[in-house]
Each structure stands twice: as C-alpha cells, then as structure tokens.
Amino acid sequence: MDITLLVxxxxxVALLAVGGFFLVRTRRSVTxxxxxxxxxxxxxxxxxxxxxxxxxxxxxxxxxxAHAPPAEDTAPPAPAEPxxxxxxTPPPSAGRMVRLRARLARSQSSFGQGLLTLLSAKxxxxxxxxxxxxxxxxxxxxxxxxxxxxxxxxxxxxVLGTRDTEEVRALLRxxxxxxxxxxxxxxxxxxxxxxxxxxxxxxxxxxTGKTTTTGKLARVLVGDGRTVxxxxxxxxxxxxxxxxxxxxxxxxxPVVRKDEGADPASVxxxxxxxxxxxxxxxxxxxxxxxxxxxxxxxxxxxxxKRVVEKKSQVDEVLLVLDATTGQNGLRQARVxxxxxxxxxxxxxxxxGTAKGGIIVQVQRELGVPVKxxxxxxxxxxxxxxxxxxFVDAILG
Amino acid sequence: MFETLSDRxxxxxxxxxxxGRLSExxxxxxxxxxxxxxxxxxxxxxxxxxxxxxxxxRARGEEVSKALNPAQQVIKIxxxxxxxxxxxxxxxxxxxxxxxxxIMLAGLQGAGKTTLAGKLAKWxxxxxxTPLLVAADLQRPNAVTQLxxxxxxxxxxxxxxxxxxxxxxxxxxxxxxIEHARxxxxxxxxxxxxxxxxxxxxxxxxxxxxxxxxxxxxxxxxxxxxIGQDAVNTAQAFLDGxxxxxxxxxxxxGDARGGAAxxxxxxxxxxxxxxxxxxxxEDFDLFHPDxxxxxxxxxxxxxxxxxxxxxxxxxxxxxxxxxxxxxxxxFTLDDFLQQMSMVRKLGPIGNLLGMMPGMGQMRDxxxxxxxxxxxxxxxxxxxxxxxxxxxxxxxxxxRRLRIANGSGTQVSDVxxxxxxFFEAQKMMRKMKSGGGMPGMPGMPGMxxxxxxxxxxxQAKKAKKGxxxxxxxxxxxxxxxxxxAERKRRQEEGPQQPPQLPPGLGGxxxxxxxxxxGFGGPNMPDLSNFKLPKK
Numbered sequence: 056m057d058i059t060l061l062v063x064x065x066x067x068v069a070l071l072a073v074g075g076f077f078l079v080r081t082r083r084s085v086t087x088x089x090x091x092x093x094x095x096x097x098x099x100x101x102x103x104x105x106x107x108x109x110x111x112x113x114x115x116x117x118x119x120x121a122h123a124p125p126a127e128d129t130a131p132p133a134p135a136e137p138x139x140x141x142x143x144t145p146p147p148s149a150g151r152m153v154r155l156r157a158r159l160a161r162s163q164s165s166f167g168q169g170l171l172t173l174l175s176a177k178x179x180x181x182x183x184x185x186x187x188x189x190x191x192x193x194x195x196x197x198x199x200x201x202x203x204x205x206x207x208x209x210x211x212x213x214v215l216g217t218r219d220t221e222e223v224r225a226l227l228r229x230x231x232x233x234x235x236x237x238x239x240x241x242x243x244x245x246x247x248x249x250x251x252x253x254x255x256x257x258x259x260x261x262x263t264g265k266t267t268t269t270g271k272l273a274r275v276l277v278g279d280g281r282t283v284x285x286x287x288x289x290x291x292x293x294x295x296x297x298x299x300x301x302x303x304x305x306x307x308x309p310v311v312r313k314d315e316g317a318d319p320a321s322v323x324x325x326x327x328x329x330x331x332x333x334x335x336x337x338x339x340x341x342x343x344x345x346x347x348x349x350x351x352x353x354x355x356x357x358x359x360k361r362v363v364e365k366k367s368q369v370d371e372v373l374l375v376l377d378a379t380t381g382q383n384g385l386r387q388a389r390v391x392x393x394x395x396x397x398x399x400x401x402x403x404x405x406x407g408t409a410k411g412g413i414i415v416q417v418q419r420e421l422g423v424p425v426k427x428x429x430x431x432x433x434x435x436x437x438x439x440x441x442x443x444x445f446v447d448a449i450l451g
Numbered sequence: 452m453f454e455t456l457s458d459r460x461x462x463x464x465x466x467x468x469x470x471g472r473l474s475e476x477x478x479x480x481x482x483x484x485x486x487x488x489x490x491x492x493x494x495x496x497x498x499x500x501x502x503x504x505x506x507x508x509r510a511r512g513e514e515v516s517k518a519l520n521p522a523q524q525v526i527k528i529x530x531x532x533x534x535x536x537x538x539x540x541x542x543x544x545x546x547x548x549x550x551x552x553x554i555m556l557a558g559l560q561g562a563g564k565t566t567l568a569g570k571l572a573k574w575x576x577x578x579x580x581t582p583l584l585v586a587a588d589l590q591r592p593n594a595v596t597q598l599x600x601x602x603x604x605x606x607x608x609x610x611x612x613x614x615x616x617x618x619x620x621x622x623x624x625x626x627x628x629i630e631h632a633r634x635x636x637x638x639x640x641x642x643x644x645x646x647x648x649x650x651x652x653x654x655x656x657x658x659x660x661x662x663x664x665x666x667x668x669x670x671x672x673x674x675x676x677x678i679g680q681d682a683v684n685t686a687q688a689f690l691d692g693x694x695x696x697x698x699x700x701x702x703x704x705g706d707a708r709g710g711a712a713x714x715x716x717x718x719x720x721x722x723x724x725x726x727x728x729x730x731x732x733e734d735f736d737l738f739h740p741d742x743x744x745x746x747x748x749x750x751x752x753x754x755x756x757x758x759x760x761x762x763x764x765x766x767x768x769x770x771x772x773x774x775x776x777x778x779x780x781x782f783t784l785d786d787f788l789q790q791m792s793m794v795r796k797l798g799p800i801g802n803l804l805g806m807m808p809g810m811g812q813m814r815d816x817x818x819x820x821x822x823x824x825x826x827x828x829x830x831x832x833x834x835x836x837x838x839x840x841x842x843x844x845x846x847x848x849x850r851r852l853r854i855a856n857g858s859g860t861q862v863s864d865v866x867x868x869x870x871x872f873f874e875a876q877k878m879m880r881k882m883k884s885g886g887g888m889p890g891m892p893g894m895p896g897m898x899x900x901x902x903x904x905x906x907x908x909q910a911k912k913a914k915k916g917x918x919x920x921x922x923x924x925x926x927x928x929x930x931x932x933x934x935a936e937r938k939r940r941q942e943e944g945p946q947q948p949p950q951l952p953p954g955l956g957g958x959x960x961x962x963x964x965x966x967x968g969f970g971g972p973n974m975p976d977l978s979n980f981k982l983p984k985k
Contacts, residue, residue: 193496382493384679
C-alpha cells in the first residue's frame with residue numbers, strides 16, 4: 056500500500072477527529088446530562104467498530120467456535136495441584152501474609168541488603184545516593200518515584216544527622232511505607248449486602264494471572280466460610296473457562312459459563328443472577344485478558360461492567376498486575392482505571408525475583424491500593440496485602 | 452506525560468543550537484536524558500549504564516554534521532547503537548539434519564508460550580513443514596486443553612497423552628513425542644512447557660530434564676514485552692538453568708516499549724528471533740531490530756503502520772480509495788466516511804497518529820482524541836441525504852437542524868463538521884494537484900530554506916491559536932493543519948528518489964532545515980532503512 060495514500064488518509068481522518076474532539080467538548084458543556092443516552096441515539100453501527108473488536112463481536116453473536124477467529128490469549132499461570140474429587144477446605148485468609156513472608160524475604164533479600172549496605176557506608180556521597188536510586192530503579196519503582204524517595208531520604212538523613220545503620224534503615228522503611236500509603240483501605244469488599252451478593256470483577260492484560268487469582272480468591276473466601284459463585288466471562292481464550300471450572304470444582308463453587316465466543320457480558324450477568332438466586336455471598340467474575348491499547352476490547356470490558364450493574368452494583372474491580380511488569384504497568388492501570396474504575400490491585404507472581412516496584416508508582420499516580428498479592432504457585436498462595444510486612448520483607 | 456526522547460533532547464539542546472561540535476557538556480546533558488528514556492522503556496540498569504558509556508564515547512569523536520542539529524545527531528547515534536545491539540545477524544530456524552527438528556519453548560508464567568506455540572506451528576506450516584505440538588505443560592489447569600484448541604485453530608496435530616492438571620510426567624511426554632513425530636512424519640516438534648520462575652530450582656531442573664530428553668535443536672525463551680527490570684535476572688536464570696538459543700518477544704501489540712529486548716540481547720547475546728504482535732495466530736513474524744529500536748526510543752513506527760495497513764485492507768479497497776484520491780472529482784463526505792471506516796480498522800486513531808514520527812509534541816492532542824468522537828461524526832454524516840453528502844455546500848440552516856436532530860447532536864456540531872470538512876476538502880485538492888508531481892510549488896519541502904520559514908510560521912500560528920483561548924476551535928484546526936502539513940512533508944520524501952522504499956524524509960535534502968521535533972525522529976528512521984541493507 057502506498058504510504059502517501061495511507062498517511063493522507065489518516066491525516067484527513069485526524070483532521071476531522073481533532074475537530075471532533077472539540078465538538079464533543081462543547082456538546083458536553085452544553086448538555087452534560089445527555090451524554091449517557093447519546094450512544095444509543097448516535098451510536099455507530101457495528102461496522103464502525105475497530106477491527107480487533109469486530110472479531111470478538113463475531114463470536115459474540117453466536118458463531119460456533121470453529122468459525123470463531125483463530126485467535127487466543129496468553130495463558131495465566133496456574134498452580135500445580137492434582138484435581139481431587141472431594142472438596143477441599145482451604146485455610147482461612149488470616150495469617151497468610153505472615154506465613155508467606157519467609158518466601159518473600161528469601162527472594163528479595165539481596166535487594167534490601169544491597170540498599171542497607173549502601174546506606175551504612177561511611178560517607179554518603181553523591182555516588183552512593185545515585186547507587187541507592189539505581190537500586191530502587193531496578194525494583195521497577197520508576198525513575199520519578201526513586202528520585203523522590205532518595206531526595207526525601209537524603210534530606211532526612213541530613214537533618215537528623217544520623218549515621219547509624221539501624222536508624223537509616225528505619226528511615227528507609229518509613230519512606231517506602233509512605234510511598235505505599237500505609238493508611239489506605241485495603242480490604243476487599245466481599246461482604247454480601249442483605250439479599251444481594253458482593254460482586255468482584257477481575258480485569259487485566261493477558262497473562263498476568265487473572266483466572267488463577269480468581270480461583271485463589273474463591274478459595275480464600277470459601278476458606279473463610281463464604282459461598283462463592285464464579286463467572287467465567289473469559290469466553291475468548293481457549294480453555295479459559297475449563298481452567299476456572301477446575302478451580303471452582305476444587306472448592307465446590309459453582310461456575311457460570313457459556314460456550315467459547317459467547318458474550319462475556321451475558322455470562323457475567325448470568326453469574327450475578329445465579330449468585331442472587333442461590334443467595335451466595337460473593338460473585339467473582341473472571342474476564343478475558345486484554346491489552347489496554349485495544350479500544351474495542353476495553354469497550355467490551357466497560358460493557359461487561361455496565362451490564363452487571365443492571366443487576367447489582369459492582370463492589371470491587373481488581374486489576375491483576377504481574378510483578379514483573381515494568382513501566383508499562385502504569386499505563387495499564389491508568390487505562391483500566393478509566394474504563395472500569397479499578398478499586399484495587401492484585402499483584403501476582405511476587406515469588407520470583409521481581410520486586411513489584413511498579414505498584415509504588417501506580418498507587419502514587421492513581422491512588423489505587425494494592426489489595427492482594429499472589430506469592431506462588433500453590434493454590435493458597437494468595438494473601439491480603441500488608442504494606443508493613445511487604446516493606447519488612449523487602450528490607451530483609 | 453510520557454515525553455519522547457526526541458522531545459527531551461530537543462529541550463536540552465534548545466540553547467545549544469549552532470555549535471560546531473558536540474561538547475562534553477552537551478554529551479553529559481544528553482546522557483542523562485537518554486538514561487531516563489531507556490529506564491522508562493524498561494531497559495535494565497546495567498545495560499543502560501554500559502550503553503550510555505558507549506554512546507558518550509561515540510558522540511565525543513563525532514564531527515557535527517551540517518545536516519543535523521545536535522539533538523538529531525545524538526538520536527541518530529543512539530538509534531544506530533540500538534539497532535546494532537538488537538540486530539546483529541538475523542537468525543533463521545535451524546532445522547535438524549535428521550528430522551524431526553525439535554523446538555522447545557520455555558519462559559515465565561503468562562509470557563505466552565502456549566499461544567506462541569500455536570503461532571509458531573502455523574508460521575512453520577506455511578513453509579510446508581508438518582509441525583507437531585506437544586503438550587508438556589502439565590501444571591496449569593487446562594493448559595493441555597488450551598493447546599489442543601490452539602492446535603485445532605492452527606490446523607496442527609497436538610500430542611497430548613497426559614491430561615495435565617498436575618498429572619503426568621512432562622519429561623516422559625516430551626520423550627515420547629519425538630518417537631510419535633517420527634512415526635507420523637512430522638518434521639518439526641514444538642514442545643510447550645509449563646511456565647516457571649527463574650528462582651524455582653525444581654522446575655528449572657525439570658526443564659533441563661526435558662531438554663536432555665529431547666535434545667532440542669532450538670530452545671526459545673519466550674518473554675513478555677511488558678517485563679520490567681527483572682528481565683535480566685529472569686533471562687540469566689533461564690540461560691543458566693536450561694539455556695536457550697534465541698528469544699521470542701510477545702505482546703508487542705501493547706504499548707510497552709520493550710526495553711527488555713535490548714537488555715536480554717545485550718546481556719546474553721542471544722538473538723531475538725520472533726515477535727508476536729497480537730491475539731490472532733497470524734500475528735507473528737520474524738523480529739525487526741530497526742523497528743524495535745524506534746520503539747524503545749518511543750519514536751514513530753511508520754513501517755509497522757504500513758504493514759498493519761497492508762494486512763488489514765484488501766486490495767480492492769485500497770485501489771478504490773486510491774482512485775478516489777486521484778480522481779478529479781471533489782472529495783465528498785461519502786469518501787470520507789469510507790476512508791474513516793478503513794482507517795478505524797487499523798485501530799484507535801490516537802495510536803495511529805502516535806505511530807507517526809514527529810507526533811511527540813502533539814501528544815496531548817493525540818491523547819485527547821477519543822474514538823467515540825468518530826462515532827459521532829459518522830452519525831452526523833449518516834444523517835445526511837446522499838445528495839448532501841455528495842455536495843455539502845447545499846446544507847443550509849434547516850437541513851442542519853434536521854441532521855442535528857437525526858444524529859442526536861447539536862446544530863453547532865453539524866456546523867463544525869461541515870466547516871472542517873471544507874478545510875479537509877481544500878487540503879485534498881491541494882494534495883491532488885501537488886501530491887502527484889513532486890516539486891510543485893504548493894508542496895513544501897523541496898527547497899530548503901523556504902520550507903523552514905513556512906513551517907516555523909505555521910508553528911507560530913498554531914501557538915498563537917493556542918493562546919487565543921477564546922477560540923479553541925480555530926486553535927484545534929490550526930493544530931490539525933500543522934499536523935497535516937507535517938504529514939504532507941513526509942509524503943514528499945519517497946517521491947524525491949522514487950525508487951526508495953518508504954524512507955521518510957527521503958533524500959535528506961530537506962532535513963537540515965527541519966525543526967528538531969520534527970526532523971529528529973525522522974532521521975533515525977532514515978538510517979534504519981539503510982543499515983540493515985549493508
């Protein structure tokens with residue numbers, strides 16, 4: 056294809072679109088109330104949807120899987136455990152973080168040690184501070200946050216005139232805690248409201264461990280004596296609902312699922328309906344992984360949420376972030392927050408060498424707290440996030 | 452928010468223009484900016500350090516070229532170094548002398564191994580190979596089922612003797628699969644292993660056992676483009692644990708800058724062989740180092756854009772569009788509608804603009820573009836009669852009201868659209884007259900100095916427009932025009948030396964006079980095209 060053609064094409068569209076941006080702004084300011092109803096009136100016909108969206112929509116209108124586009128998703132990781140016929144009673148959530156602390160500490164001690172060695176050096180000169188900053192950067196904390204932490208620490212060390220390793224360590228701990236926001240509410244709202252179950256949606260990009268987190272979360276809740284209904288709204292990836300089914304059957308949680316290619320919103324709706332009918336305490340909806348750059352898929356996610364809201368309010372939207380994710384994690388969080396109003400983050404795969412520093416940035420920029428951490432492959436390796444334990448584990 | 456490297460460097464150099472040689476201070480000032488840019492692209496710190504020192508060394512000795520301003524020059528050096536590290540020799544799959552060729556996939560959980568296995572199988576079968584997929588991921592619940600589904604879609608048989616979910620011995624499965632492949636005349640065996648962490652010695656041992664059992668010809672390390680600083684540790688752990696011959700980078704269709712590619716290549720010396728860029732099985736190709744370099748630096752990626760267009764559009768559409776563009780008839784709203792729906796197939800308009808070089812400074816505007824606006828525009832146009840679409844001049848007040856009512860918008864919206872459309876029409880007319888023949892007076896870019904003034908004047912105009920907050924519409928228009936002007940300049944490039952591939956900025960004759968924000972990103976692109984050919 057001719058580049059001239061392509062470029063000019065995009066220019067023309069852009070020219071009108073940039074104007075269109077203005078068009079909408081005015082309209083919004085003139086008639087702010089009308090916004091919600093607009094899409095129905097002016098809503099673009101289907102062919103206007105971006106291509107990648109269309110593929111999925113095709114599936115959504117009920118093409119048999121064989122005709123569905125040969126596309127599939129990356130696989131979330133999952134724990135290894137033989138499927139057992141009888142129901143398991145997973146341990147309750149309390150004390151999990153502590154139990155897993157050792158594991159966390161083991162994999163991350165080098166980071167904390169390195170920092171402390173640096174901090175206890177005889178002279179804290181320019182190079183040392185830079186090295187401290189670098190150490191923080193290697194934890195994916197990001198340049199801005201790292202610089203800020205170091206700046207603060209530097210000032211405080213100067214003001215207090217401390218040279219003592221213990222004190223510096225305490226300062227560093229405090230600084231890290233401050234970045235993580237130790238006073239934010241980190242409870243996952245799983246309490247049913249009267250006759251209505253709590254609804255939790257699990258979202259995220261491909262391969263971060265959404266299905267696994269859904270399964271683990273169900274186990275935690277069942278362990279705490281709740282009844283859980285799972286909704287397999289990942290109708291896109293091959294065998295995703297089977298994967299969730301395996302999780303559900305282990306703890307005896309019913310899984311609402313449909314054929315591959317079904318409309319995820321309808322699955323989610325049915326799951327909530329089933330939860331209400333059964334008088335379950337919590338409904339957890341697992342959605343398909345989607346890259347935040349794909350507008351069509353993000354719209355679909357928005358739709359899932361809107362449709363669920365027709366039945367019941369959504370109490371939690373948990374964004375699953377992979378601890379190995381770098382600076383892209385921030386962009387992911389931002390887009391997901393825009394589309395579905397993320398209320399919490401589940402940080403997974405923290406048992407590797409990664410430090411998950413990206414959560415510091417996410418929390419700082421978006422104020423979304425980390426609520427859960429996935430610390431391993433075991434089915435019970437999901438714990439509520441406790442910043443103090445986390446920071447202590449990091450510092451070794 | 453996320454400035455591009457070229458924007459940053461431009462600001463660093465704003466006070467330094469016109470120097471004969473890059474001074475030590477210039478280099479240091481840029482080094483920090485490059486460091487930040489690389490770190491934000493998730494390039495691992497040790498790699499960044501080494502890289503910076505190399506850049507410094509090279510920049511120090513460099514003559515300042517008359518054709519480039521300092522910022523462009525530094526970017527050019529950075530880009531060349533990046534391509535060099537990422538590129539090296541292009542690797543092909545090594546096929547075994549005695550089939551089957553065994554390819555083993557290893558990587559972290561969620562990196563995309565199972566998906567990649569299917570893509571690889573499909574890619575290989577296109578070359579008349581007969582691959583066999585082997586389900587050796589017996590850990591994750593239903594990974595085997597997933598591979599079976601993937602295999603079905605790729606039209607490749609799957610060897611899965613064990614049900615998975617923790618049952619069965621992957622080493623045994625892998626071993627048997629070779630025999631199975633021999634019996635059934637498969638010339639390639641692709642073994643999908645379970646995801647594992649670098650620190651998990653037990654699992655690493657299992658991977659090593661699989662390796663020893665099947666003696667693979669290629670071990671591919673599958674890694675997610677979104678991975679952060681941890682890439683180095685993981686890459687090293689896998690290298691020590693199983694060893695690998697090449698790397699496959701997945702999820703490149705996101706907006707992760709993929710600095711990990713650079714880190715892994717630099718640290719382990721293993722080439723990056725494949726890039727996976729989407730959810731469909733076809734979204735898979737050999738890795739292009741030059742594009743990755745631009746991506747890490749967050750520069751435009753026109754090549755990818757074109758390729759995407761080629762994949763998405765079918766020939767008829769393109770031809771039809773080309774003829775509309777070339778015909779003497781005026782550009783109508785129908786044409787526009789059709790073009791818009793085509794362009795939208797490529798993805799969100801903001802992303803597309805982002806892929807164009809030189810758009811860094813427009814980032815705010817680009818971010819502001821919402822694809823829903825396009826829906827509205829479409830609604831407005833579709834509320835017009837065919838006659839109105841063909842001849843928008845006939846749209847008078849009462850028609851406007853009708854259209855606004857029909858599309859659920861305000862009359863002012865319709866007004867705005869029509870006005871903007873006339874602008875676009877004017878532009879198209881200009882393009883038609885100037886676009887076909889290079890060097891027409893209407894087109895900027897041929898002569899050097901003249902052109903600079905023009906663009907500068909335009910930039911000024913746009914700035915004024917920005918300040919004039921009372922009339923934001925005009926400002927937007929001007930911005931859009933400026934954008935269009937840029938684009939038109941770029942189009943010109945290939946026309947100067949007509950046989951050149953889409954080398955933006957083509958002959959470089961126009962380069963020296965470009966404002967840095969614009970010329971900067973172009974320049975490396977130019978070198979991109981040349982380098983691999985050497």
